[in-house]
Amino acid sequence: MINNTHTISEAKAWIKRKNGPDEVVRVVLDTTDHDAVTCYDIYTAFAENPDYLGRILFDAQGYWIYDGETLTIAEQEQLAKFIINYVEPV
Numbered sequence: 264m265i266n267n268t269h270t271i272s273e274a275k276a277w278i279k280r281k282n283g284p285d286e287v288v289r290v291v292l293d294t295t296d297h298d299a300v301t302c303y304d305i306y307t308a309f310a311e312n313p314d315y316l317g318r319i320l321f322d323a324q325g326y327w328i329y330d331g332e333t334l335t336i337a338e339q340e341q342l343a344k345f346i347i348n349y350v351e352p353v
Contacts, residue, residue, distance in 0.1 A: 273290065273291045280338060288316060299322065316333045
């Protein structure tokens, strides 16, 4: 289980989009205290005014949920897996 997601503050991830061209997105740690939940906001990566694509929340046991309406389930899974695999061991 993932329990150290707080080690990522910002990263870029490549996602294969189902309904459009593949793209790089920016994953940013939301530093607001969310009561034992770690949140990552997702934005387009290279736009001057980036689009907000939603957020992925992880609980203390490492379970995640997507909060948004833009990403498909496959895209959500790609980003959650990226975050889990990107985390450096504590």
